[in-house]
Amino acid sequence: MTFANDTREALESGVLLSNSELEPDTLTTMDELVEYFDGFTYTGSRPTARDLEEVRAIRSTLRSLFTASRDGAVPLVNEILADQGALPQLVRHGDVDWHVHATDDDRPLAERILVESAMAMIDVIRADEMSRFGRCEMDDCDGIVLDLSRNRSRKYCSTTCTNRAAVSAYRARQADE
Numbered sequence: 001m002t003f004a005n006d007t008r009e010a011l012e013s014g015v016l017l018s019n020s021e022l023e024p025d026t027l028t029t030m031d032e033l034v035e036y037f038d039g040f041t042y043t044g045s046r047p048t049a050r051d052l053e054e055v056r057a058i059r060s061t062l063r064s065l066f067t068a069s070r071d072g073a074v075p076l077v078n079e080i081l082a083d084q085g086a087l088p089q090l091v092r093h094g095d096v097d098w099h100v101h102a103t104d105d106d107r108p109l110a111e112r113i114l115v116e117s118a119m120a121m122i123d124v125i126r127a128d129e130m131s132r133f134g135r136c137e138m139d140d141c142d143g144i145v146l147d148l149s150r151n152r153s154r155k156y157c158s159t160t161c162t163n164r165a166a167v168s169a170y171r172a173r174q175a176d177e
Helices: 005-019 030-039 049-057 059-067 070-083 109-126 159-176
Strands: 089-093 096-101 133-135 144-146
Touching (some): 005 059, 005 144, 030 049, 059 109
Antiparallel strands (some): 089 096
């Protein structure tokens, strides 16, 4: 299943954000929030100090959404959309062609992230693609893996865990020799 670009980006940004609360917490400063905001080209106003605390507060909600079963994700999506007063609309801005926004650009960043993640999950649920989410295979990591690869081969939540696994495998091979 190939998802639309806005769906992919919302899923990737939501998973990265939910994983940011793992140790070490990678979303503790305004600089980190601005880097996240810029990295995913969110529209609307720049993040503020208030946004930092609000965005940090939604990470567990996103984690629950991405780790739920298909049937379990549906009420979470519906609750997020209802709580935020989402109203889907087609929009086009910058170099991005028509896509769906369900909240205004002037709403708080945490609300925009929640709504975009919930809207993306609608596509995942409807396509019965919840298997795209998994748990990182590193023994000491609880990160969420979003596998959008064609062959569904992604095992690790981040480059950090991928590199740690490679180093571990290399050391194991060296020990065997």
